Amino acid sequence: MQTTQLPNTASLRSDFIWGVSTSSFQIEGATQEDGRGLSVWDIYCRTGEIKNRDTGDVACDHYHRYREDVGLMKALGVQAYRFSVSWPRVLPQGRGSANEAGFAFYDRLIDELLAAGIEPWLCLYHWDLPQALEERGGWLNREAAVWFADYASLIAARFGDRVKRFATFNEPSMFSLFSRSLGKRDSSSEDKLHCMIHNVNLAHGAAVDVLRANVINASIGCIHNRQPCRPSSPSEADAAAAARLDVYWNAVFPDPQCRGEYPRSMRTAIEPHMQPGDLTRICRPLDWFGLNHYSPVYLKAGADSMLGYDFGDKPASLPLTPIGWPIDPDAFSQALQDVHARYGLPIYVLENGYGDSGQPDQTGAVVDPGRIEFLKAYINAMNEAAASGVDVRGYFVWSLLDNFEWDSGYSIRFGLTYVDYASLRRIPKSSFRWYAGLISAVRP
Template sequence: MSTTQLPNTASLRPDFIWGVSTSSFQIEGATREGGRGLSTWDVYCQTGEIKNHDTGDVACDHYHRYREDVGLMKALGVQAYRFSVAWPRVLPLGRGSANKAGLSFYDGLIDELLAAGIEPWLCLYHWDLPQALEERGGWLNRESVLWFADYAALIAARFGDRVKRFATFNEPSIFSLFSRSLGKRDRSSEDKLHCMIHNVNLAHGAAVDVLRANVINASIGCIHNRQPCRPSSTSEADAAAAARLEVYWNAAFPDPQCRGEYPASMRAAIEPHMQSGDLERICPPGRLVRTEPL
């Protein structure tokens, strides 16, 4: 397989980093190897909703071929690799006893990256919730905040000596809106969507605290995919729909995480799921980002 070197970075600012990114379920395969538990995507792939009845059972076979994949990245001149840990690979039931084989896989991947001069950037969650936790309510269960914090503590303790760049969630607007509102999996109520949004934000805040406390010089964030939301016509209904999507897609997660508040138009819907001190748990005063409102 031929490779092409990345463009010369001489004209870019000195701290610019060329990187590539993947998600665990899309590339690892080996869904029933090494003690890995089932994820929600393993189960969903069996419903017939996926085109060609595709699954993640083999995918890119990264679990077996990660050394070859790192070699390709090195040949490309990649400086950073953002990957996600498969929660059910390291905690098959989502909580409780850790899976040594799963942790060892990521040990090998991280060490291989460092040996190749590629910085590992680790994402805790790229949508593959352990099925065992989904059966306990998943992100609709407020206990998910504690589950995620414990998972983050395991990752910090195991890999924090070598990994300093962390993301809590990848694109939470997608796995919340598409699973609880826009998609086909659950259209039962908007209240579930608001509950999920708030619990995920709480889980983000809890994970940031855990990573800060356990990883020296950690750089931590959440990956948001903001995009313009424009009406498809000049009608008032379309304008209102676009404005509503703007709030849920672009602000439901960044605003509480960075500004310490939910967008005004959704606060009443979130309020039934809030407890005293929640916003401070999501974004402590010292973490506020001062920006102009959208």
């Protein structure tokens, strides 16, 4: 198959939305400018645990270069841009006095997007909890739901005249599971994980109510990372480990948020943290389901991990991305079908992408045929899901820019645009031009 060929989109809706996604800590930089407070990721970066001792201090310098980045989006032809607000940029202590300079930055960004004909999709939380709130217990404190609702009310009041699409959280399973479950098996740590899960769910429900009450015609969802959890061998122990992680990875947030119930296998564990009426507070009416998907994960039993799993070997028959993630478009199609059947909401794919470490060639161009083939295959799989009746309404590539990739720092690149971190120059990759061509070909 030639990389110039486009995927099959015949089964997608005529009003299907094509977009790109980013997050605040991964691209903004300016971590100590204009009154921004510290986030938990600022503190974690100072420990030196990030690969190459990278930090988010500069990142892509989007804080100063947002006009250039909106220009890139306009060149792509995307209809929508999903970004997140940095909670400590607008509320340096997480609560209390607001930071006008921080709010003004997002005013400028939103206005620039609208002037370019791009719809802003605002995510309230993409992992950068204010450090001041972490010191008050963070998500282990039930009051976090109140803090989050107050934050959401300020966002609604400031931006609700221009922004109508809101996500409460990005991938709550990721920041809860992997911030709390990497130690040895310990009942108190496991209980903290369950406490955190429940408090985040309460915060979600509280924010939905605030947004619904304060933004006319708000369209609200939550963004969930859904990756099929598969055993790495035929053993019963590995199957049990995969089934257990599947609950925590794929069900423990969307089930209570969309169905008003926790998965049966963990209800007893959540019960100590429940109060009367909590499930009603969590399960508030939503307009859509945000789906992030990259690949299946393969698990084996792990006696030392808190949840009894470890990451196992992947099937030798599966091709891998350069960063070792399985390429399995059928798993993407199945994930879309599963979400459609279980939750019955319109679906927007808000992250899907391909990680590598590609560099410019001798001409200065960044040629990434692997990314093009990946996107093509996954969009074909999405089209197949739509043909089977799945109500999928949008697709956002992760990501517009190469960026800070959490523990991997700047060693992994997911962007359609290459970022030279020394000069901060942006270089559109061949995948950028391919995606622009796709959008141009299919937009009505």
